[in-house]
Amino acid sequence: MARISWRATSAGAYWIDVVVGGLPLSLMVDTGLTDPQNQIGFALEPATYDQLKQGRQLSHFRARVSRDASGRYVTVETGETTAQLLDPTTRGHAGPIAHLFVSRGTPGVPGRVGVPFFHRLKGCRVEWDLDAHTMTIEYP
Amino acid sequence: MMSQTTFEQDISRNREAFASLREEIRRRHAGQYVALADGKLQAVAPSYDEALAALQRLPSMPECYFIFEADDEPIFDVFTDY
Numbered sequence: 235m236a237r238i239s240w241r242a243t244s245a246g247a248y249w250i251d252v253v254v255g256g257l258p259l260s261l262m263v264d265t266g267l268t269d270p271q272n273q274i275g276f277a278l279e280p281a282t283y284d285q286l287k288q289g290r291q292l293s294h295f296r297a298r299v300s301r302d303a304s305g306r307y308v309t310v311e312t313g314e315t316t317a318q319l320l321d322p323t324t325r326g327h328a329g330p331i332a333h334l335f336v337s338r339g340t341p342g343v344p345g346r347v348g349v350p351f352f353h354r355l356k357g358c359r360v361e362w363d364l365d366a367h368t369m370t371i372e373y374p
Numbered sequence: 375m376m377s378q379t380t381f382e383q384d385i386s387r388n389r390e391a392f393a394s395l396r397e398e399i400r401r402r403h404a405g406q407y408v409a410l411a412d413g414k415l416q417a418v419a420p421s422y423d424e425a426l427a428a429l430q431r432l433p434s435m436p437e438c439y440f441i442f443e444a445d446d447e448p449i450f451d452v453f454t455d456y
Contacts, residue, residue, distance in 0.1 A: 270453070297441040307382075307438070
């Protein structure tokens with residue numbers, strides 16, 4: 235198994251590198267982004283989502299309803315794409331390619347990667363070192 | 375802004391509407407995007423954006439709506455974005 239790691243920022247957030255629809259992105263890990271259908275893997279900034287859409291990297295569009303921490307419901311646009319981890323050191327693609335949906339997020343909120351993406355990484359493991367503040371993904 | 379209860383009722387209303395419209399949507403609108411809102415089929419269009427634009431032209435743009443490919447099914451499950 236190969237390994238890639240990311241260190242938490244001074245603010246305590248974990249940002250990982252993922253190629254989404256061919257676009258290399260740095261995305262904040264958000265375990266609060268979950269989907270009973272296990273489909274919505276990312277909530278992207280509107281400009282990034284629109285860039286993917288204009289580049290024809292999204293398909294099978296759907297309007298989905300999301301709910302935030304305040305209990306507010308909102309209908310958002312989602313589209314299907316591919317995603318793969320990116321090694322932060324070598325910038326090479328790493329691990330399996332996942333097919334899942336991205337949602338058009340809220341302006342001003344950074345792009346985030348949610349639980350469904352991790353659940354699509356077949357054969358992979360996440361090791362969260364709580365002392366070292368690192369997140370490591372092992373992939374075949 | 376729509377209240378939480380109203381939104382949940384709207385989702386239920388659209389879910390029930392789709393159950394009765396499913397076959398008609400597939401038979402008559404294959405290959406198109408359809409927009410469901412207020413418990414009715416509101417628009418049929420060749421693209422997502424055109425279906426959304428049709429909703430935006432309604433006298434009152436619904437807050438709860440479902441746009442999907444006619445050959446597929448809408449997803450009524452709510453995802454959490456905390």
